[in-house]
Amino acid sequence: MSEPTTDTDSRTDRPPPARRHRRWLRRSGIVVVAALAALGAVSIQQFFFGAPGIGHFRDAEGRRTYVEAYERAMSTLPPPTTTLDVTTRFGTVRVYEWSSPETADTAPVVLVPGRASGVPMWAENLADFLPHRRVLAFDALGDAGLSTQSVPLTSFDDQAIWMADVLDELAADGAHIVGHSFGGAIATTYARQFPERVRSLTLLEPVFTFAYPPARMMAWTMVSSLPFLPESWHTTALGKVGGAEFDPNDDMAKMIAAGSEHYSAALPTPSPMNDSERDSLTVPTYVAIAEHDSIAGGTNAADRARQLPNATVAVFPDTTHSLPMQAKDLLAVKLPEFWIDAEKV
Numbered sequence: 001m002s003e004p005t006t007d008t009d010s011r012t013d014r015p016p017p018a019r020r021h022r023r024w025l026r027r028s029g030i031v032v033v034a035a036l037a038a039l040g041a042v043s044i045q046q047f048f049f050g051a052p053g054i055g056h057f058r059d060a061e062g063r064r065t066y067v068e069a070y071e072r073a074m075s076t077l078p079p080p081t082t083t084l085d086v087t088t089r090f091g092t093v094r095v096y097e098w099s100s101p102e103t104a105d106t107a108p109v110v111l112v113p114g115r116a117s118g119v120p121m122w123a124e125n126l127a128d129f130l131p132h133r134r135v136l137a138f139d140a141l142g143d144a145g146l147s148t149q150s151v152p153l154t155s156f157d158d159q160a161i162w163m164a165d166v167l168d169e170l171a172a173d174g175a176h177i178v179g180h181s182f183g184g185a186i187a188t189t190y191a192r193q194f195p196e197r198v199r200s201l202t203l204l205e206p207v208f209t210f211a212y213p214p215a216r217m218m219a220w221t222m223v224s225s226l227p228f229l230p231e232s233w234h235t236t237a238l239g240k241v242g243g244a245e246f247d248p249n250d251d252m253a254k255m256i257a258a259g260s261e262h263y264s265a266a267l268p269t270p271s272p273m274n275d276s277e278r279d280s281l282t283v284p285t286y287v288a289i290a291e292h293d294s295i296a297g298g299t300n301a302a303d304r305a306r307q308l309p310n311a312t313v314a315v316f317p318d319t320t321h322s323l324p325m326q327a328k329d330l331l332a333v334k335l336p337e338f339w340i341d342a343e344k345v
Helices: 018-049 060-074 119-124 158-170 182-193 215-225 231-242 251-262 275-280 298-305 328-344
Strands: 082-088 091-098 109-112 135-138 175-180 198-204 285-290 311-316
Touching: 060 119, 060 251, 082 158, 091 158, 109 182, 119 135, 119 251, 135 158, 158 182, 175 182, 175 328, 182 198, 198 328, 285 298, 285 328, 298 311, 311 328
Parallel strands: 109 135, 109 175, 175 198, 198 285, 285 311
Antiparallel strands: 082 091, 091 135
16 A cells, blocks of 8 residues: 655654754765765676675775774664674674563564665664664675675575574564665565565665666766766765765764775675566565655656555655655654554554
């Protein structure tokens, strides 16, 4: 079924302070740039150098620089109750768990990040989910973060395998899966291959899932990710892609910049689902598409998502690809309600 688009503002009824408004604008730009620039860089690498290998930091000093930035960005999240490194068939996955006596027995929510963003990207959303659910979040394998890849991902379906290995250990009775951007594509392939383990699927601006990104956005992505172009070109491209000033002093920006500079990703690029794949995805699904500059595919993606057998689809007003941050207050209400309804099915 479809959730009608409205003109309701996705922020709180009371306007946020100017500082908070500027902060989420900066982070909105940062996450969009990270997702697209990293994706563009991977596409270029695969075009010239062939199939992906094993993602890795280029040297020990670069990893040290990245980890320092990562830890600063992580400090903006509520402290996790448990930190784990889970061994999978493709490497070791860094997982954080948030739990309390009130949520320990709930079906967990699993957060799958966008490209180059890692667990810190959920800083604006996590606190809203914790009163309702046990939460698991991980750094995606083969991407910048504290997970360590050891075996190549030769097809995008392999993303579901390592994710299944993690959740076999931590959520054996099933989970509510939430993915943003590239993480939405990972979450979708997991739900398609292991539907019996998925209580519900939430896709926030999922790229390469229902449609291809617009050519205009991919073009700016390529400009932002090519190292040999003048700095002024990069600045212009980042502004076009992010829709906000890219603040190099922000902790998230520093982490992403360090990852882009020091981590060599090796990931297969997903393809949008064909009609048969879409029709077979029967788990309860919530799809959120941005109103402006959607990288998920905009109205075309929303229309295809509405053809899922069991979906609620919403186009969020006044949002871009960084919808999880821009619509954080609306998601804080909608998603816990959706998880409860999905468990009644």
